[in-house]
Amino acid sequence: MHDIERRVWREARAMTRREVITKQLSWVQAAEILGISARHMRRLRRKVERWGMSAVMDQRGGRPRRKRIRAGTIELLCRLKRDVYADFSLRHFYEHVTEKHGVKVSYNWLRLMLQEAGVVQKEPARGQYRRRRERRPLVGMLVHLDASTHEPRVRAVKRSLCSICLYDRQALGGT
Numbered sequence: 001m002h003d004i005e006r007r008v009w010r011e012a013r014a015m016t017r018r019e020v021i022t023k024q025l026s027w028v029q030a031a032e033i034l035g036i037s038a039r040h041m042r043r044l045r046r047k048v049e050r051w052g053m054s055a056v057m058d059q060r061g062g063r064p065r066r067k068r069i070r071a072g073t074i075e076l077l078c079r080l081k082r083d084v085y086a087d088f089s090l091r092h093f094y095e096h097v098t099e100k101h102g103v104k105v106s107y108n109w110l111r112l113m114l115q116e117a118g119v120v121q122k123e124p125a126r127g128q129y130r131r132r133r134e135r136r137p138l139v140g141m142l143v144h145l146d147a148s149t150h151e152p153r154v155r156a157v158k159r160s161l162c163s164i165c166l167y168d169r170q171a172l173g174g175t
Helices: 003-021 027-034 038-051 071-084 090-100 107-117 153-172
Strands: none
Touching: 003 027, 027 038, 071 090, 071 107, 090 107
């Protein structure tokens, strides 16, 4: 999320909280607006009822994250990739930057940041691993290979039912 999106999201959350407290919205409606489950909203409601609004507010108070990477480092990385190490692969560039320039970032963060800045193109997705499913059995396709010496039970049941039908016909005087 970019800074503007974060600010809009923060304002929407604050506005939703105010409407819930002034009883203009129900807690379930507020959960739908914020995109959270009703169960999580009930947890937040209990926190507000016990300890007040300060319990659900962001406690950082506008301070930046502790592990936030400085803008100067981002600019340095973009410039190095564009100008100095343009012909390096991303993995090779990461190794050089961490060893020679002393930049301490993760490979994944570097890759995502360079893609977002437009310095590196996103790689095409690889084909998905897919285990093929067996074909649907159709009449006449399915052949069971069985090494048992006994007659299958299904056939025995069918024969006994046919013989019962035959006896009933003879009892009624039919052929």
